[in-house]
Amino acid sequence: MTTMYWTQLDAPVGQLLLTADADGALTSLSVPGQKGGRTVEGVEEGWRYDGGPFRAAAEQLAAYFAGELKGFQLPLSPDGTDFRQRVWAALDEVPYGATVTYGQVAARIGASRAAVRAVGGAIGANPLLIVRPCHRVIGADGSMTGYAGGVERKVWLLTLEGALAAQRPVDGRS
Numbered sequence: 001m002t003t004m005y006w007t008q009l010d011a012p013v014g015q016l017l018l019t020a021d022a023d024g025a026l027t028s029l030s031v032p033g034q035k036g037g038r039t040v041e042g043v044e045e046g047w048r049y050d051g052g053p054f055r056a057a058a059e060q061l062a063a064y065f066a067g068e069l070k071g072f073q074l075p076l077s078p079d080g081t082d083f084r085q086r087v088w089a090a091l092d093e094v095p096y097g098a099t100v101t102y103g104q105v106a107a108r109i110g111a112s113r114a115a116v117r118a119v120g121g122a123i124g125a126n127p128l129l130i131v132r133p134c135h136r137v138i139g140a141d142g143s144m145t146g147y148a149g150g151v152e153r154k155v156w157l158l159t160l161e162g163a164l165a166a167q168r169p170v171d172g173r174s
Contacts (some may be wrong), residue, residue, distance in 0.1 A: 003048055065160070081095075103140055
């Protein structure tokens, strides 16, 4: 049985659950209520709570949420098919503060126009939210479509990165 490490970090988008393999490479980053995300209740036999392997991730996430970091430099080891790995690698190429469409991601990996739905499925299965920026993928019409962590978080992250204008409160106060 392989040891899997896990820890939790407080963040502006909720408590993050991080997992890493025995080498310390991140295997997942989940947010509360995430569709298909890991939960503490889902901690399995062979998992070990230990914040040590996550020091660099914790530092980089804190800097990202403070608006001081534009790109993560962490070892990643998500489990996925070759197709999903190609899609996820394409997400890494989307610059901070920018957005792309599902069709543009499909084109980046050389997938046909008919494969856009499969690309969307792979993006939705991204186990490394925030670190692997699937929140930067939007609908062809500019809509904030599907984000496993919730559309509100997607808007918050894109606003943090400057890709969206800051959202004003409904009552008009700043």
